Amino acid sequence: MTNSGQRMExxxxxxxGEPGVAASARPRVVERYSGYTPPFDVAAIVERMLAxxxxxxxxxxxxxxxxxKIGLSRSRRRSVTKSRGRKVKIAEARGLYHRSWxxxxxxxxxxxxxxxxxxxxxxxxxxxxxxxxxxxxxxxxLFTRLATISTRRVVRSSAKRKILQTTGAPx
Numbered sequence: 001m002t003n004s005g006q007r008m009e010x011x012x013x014x015x016x017g018e019p020g021v022a023a024s025a026r027p028r029v030v031e032r033y034s035g036y037t038p039p040f041d042v043a044a045i046v047e048r049m050l051a052x053x054x055x056x057x058x059x060x061x062x063x064x065x066x067x068x069k070i071g072l073s074r075s076r077r078r079s080v081t082k083s084r085g086r087k088v089k090i091a092e093a094r095g096l097y098h099r100s101w102x103x104x105x106x107x108x109x110x111x112x113x114x115x116x117x118x119x120x121x122x123x124x125x126x127x128x129x130x131x132x133x134x135x136x137x138x139x140x141x142l143f144t145r146l147a148t149i150s151t152r153r154v155v156r157s158s159a160k161r162k163i164l165q166t167t168g169a170p171x
Contacts, residue, residue, distance in 0.1 A: 034071035062105035
């Protein structure tokens with residue numbers, strides 16, 4: 001990790017801990033910070049949380065990228081995404097889910113600085129010394145994005161089942 005304006009990137013791979021499931025079934029955790037050092041080891045927390053998720057919910061997910069908003073290009077900082085029907089600047093988001101597209105697998109991007117922004121100043125800062133608060137903030141973002149993956153998969157499969165039922169095709 002660096003504390004100057006240098007770009008830092010490290011990768012780690014979580015093992016599943018389940019027999020018969022390869023380590024490649026788990027997404028990689030990649031840290032890509034630009035001029036930012038998180039106050040604790042976020043990658044270890046994300047790996048531990050991913051290890052607690054059954055592998056079927058991680059199908060199609062290639063990696064979880066931990067980054068900060070300063071590392072975004074100007075065009076990405078200015079672009080927007082939809083959240084609960086509202087437009088939100090990507091630079092203000094806590095995390096994004098990027099679905100699979102053109103042969104690339106899906107991935108999750110977590111902006112660690114935005115996620116921990118509430119704890120930057122004042123008496124809130126000391127709460128980060130306790131694992132519960134660290135993990136609740138990071139876990140909230142991570143599991144919300146994982147729920148997006150599961151929801152898309154369920155909606156897609158139920159829509160496919162409904163189409164098969166209406167056409168009378170064997171399914």
